[in-house]
Amino acid sequence: MACLRDESFGCAWDKKQTYKSVAPYTLEEAYEVLDAIEREDFDHLKEELGDLLFQVIFYAQIAQEEQRFNFDDIATGVVEKMLRRHPHVFPDGDMTRFGEPNALTEQEIAEQWQKIKTQEKDSSDKSLLADIPVSMPALMQAVKIQKKASKVGFDWPDVAPVFDKIREELDELEEAMKEQNTLHMEEEMGDVLFAVSNLARHLDVAPDVALNKTNIKFRRRFGRIEALVSAKNKNLTDCSLEELDRYWEQAKHEGL
Structure with a gap:
């Protein structure tokens, strides 16, 4: 990547790329990884994972040129995060020493993970939803939002009211159609999709998948x-x- 972006001998296309110009390719590569997994095409998966890794290397090279960080910093950061967020496996934060076999349930581990993640957040930003990227695909983002709200009790206790909410939103969409108001129809269609994604969450189904x-x-x-x-x-x-x-x-x- 350093050679491709070399000022004198590099590739003209690679040299002009920025974080923002590379970002759409990153999303494309991530979806190609998911496609290979869905088709259980593991030879292709190996190739697509390489392409996705190359995206990380691309960003790391740009950042290194700007003296912000490098690839080693990225790898070190994620290692430290995994050690910090798995105290039930690495009680001393040391990857060379395991703790005692732990008896935490999957739910307890998830709660511990979220608690540690919350402690890591910038205390200046108090919004519960602040760390959910607005650029995330809409269905995935909706589920993330709902999960966050659910953690503080803003959620239905079971699936029955969710079906009622979907029916309510469909009725409102039908009314908007009668008005022939495009903006209102768009709003109500969004409400329908949000309610349906909420149903998927309650059923433990990823709506985008x-x-x-x-x-x-x-x-x-x-x-x-x-x-x-x-x-x-x-x-x-x-x-x-x-x-x-x-x-x-x-x-x-x-x-x-």
């Missing part, structure tokens, strides 16, 4: 529709909705 699986399923079934239509020497636009729906059901019955 669930939606992505449905996207993959739709691609698979729609591809089968295209193949069936092509086999009849027709175009998709030549078919009625009823005919396309029959092909969809066929794809579904084929287990796609």
Whole structure:
């Protein structure tokens, strides 16, 4: 990376990159890692993890050039954090010495982690939601927000009221549609999605992962529709909705 960004001999493209210009590629690489995991393509996963690691190295090189920090600082920082946040494994904060076998439950470990994380935060920022990035994908961000609020008791005790809330938000969306007010419809649609993501959280389902699986399923079934239509020497636009729906059901019955 240092060679690629060398002022005299480096690559023109790499030399002009900044934190912000690289950021979209980082997000893309992270999603490609998730895709390889979802497909259980472990050879591809190895490659995609390398690409994601390269993003970290890219940022580290830019930071080193600006004399902010370097790759070793990044690695050291995360090691120190893991030691600090796992006192049940490293009671002395020393990775070379393990403590006694611990009997903490998964819930107790999660609570301990959150307590330590809270202690690490800048005391000048008192907002409970301050550390949730606004640039995080919306569904993931919604769940993060809800989890934070839940920790201080701002949550329904069970899933039943969540279904009621979804129905309420759907009714409000329908009313907004009758008004034909685009901004109001957008607001109410956001409320519906927020309520549905809350339901996913209560069911311990990651909504973005669930939606992505449905996207993959739709691609698979729609591809089968295209193949069936092509086999009849027709175009998709030549078919009625009823005919396309029959092909969809066929794809579904084929287990796609």
